[in-house]
Amino acid sequence: MRILIIYASIHHGNTEKIARAIADEMGADIVKARDADVEKIKEYDVIGFGSGIYFFKHHKSILNLVDKLPETAKDAFIFSTKGGTPDFINHRALRKKLLSKGFRILSEFSCKGYDTYGILRLVGGINKGKPGIREIEKAREFARKLKERLN
Numbered sequence: 760m761r762i763l764i765i766y767a768s769i770h771h772g773n774t775e776k777i778a779r780a781i782a783d784e785m786g787a788d789i790v791k792a793r794d795a796d797v798e799k800i801k802e803y804d805v806i807g808f809g810s811g812i813y814f815f816k817h818h819k820s821i822l823n824l825v826d827k828l829p830e831t832a833k834d835a836f837i838f839s840t841k842g843g844t845p846d847f848i849n850h851r852a853l854r855k856k857l858l859s860k861g862f863r864i865l866s867e868f869s870c871k872g873y874d875t876y877g878i879l880r881l882v883g884g885i886n887k888g889k890p891g892i893r894e895i896e897k898a899r900e901f902a903r904k905l906k907e908r909l910n
């Protein structure tokens with residue numbers, strides 16, 4: 760079973776930490792959304808899509824990539840890091856796009872990430888130090904459970 764993690768992490772590298780932990784735990788390949796090749800993606804059985812949340816959505820490089828993918832029946836999962844808005848809002852746009860392409864969404868993960876956007880910068884940001892050891896361990900646990908389900 761070939762697993763690919765596709766991610767974007769532009770604010771503080773928060774999501775990259777989570778993406779690398781999940782990839783390590785699942786023995787998955789990992790690529791930035793902007794470097795991902797549609798033909799290559801077709802070679803994988805399961806694809807994890809993740810990024811920071813920017814204005815209640817995943818990064819546009821993830822959303823645009825999904826638009827370019829062909830109809831499929833593959834398995835997918837979603838992850839993100841965020842300042843604080845709820846995941847049922849944050850994951851909605853990506854979830855909808857994946858479902859419309861025929862992906863089956865196995866599971867979703869999200870945690871807080873250091874956020875200094877806008878006026879938050881003036882107060883030194885929020886969620887300093889996140890994702891830290893605790894969040895990364897939760898991401899690993901998420902990945903282990905997912906891997907068990909796939910085996």
Ligand SMILES: Cc1cc2nc3c(=O)[nH]c(=O)nc-3n(C[C@H](O)[C@H](O)[C@H](O)COP(=O)(O)O)c2cc1C
Nearest residue numbers: 769770771772773774811812814815842843844872
């Ligand atoms: C332009 C911008 C918009 C953001 N919008 C949201 C938002 O709508 N909801 C939220 O919870 N966090 C928001 N954040 C915070 C990021 O989601 C958070 O810092 C995330 O961990 C960044 O991940 P990254 O370092 O991988 O890019 C925003 C950050 C930036 C820079």
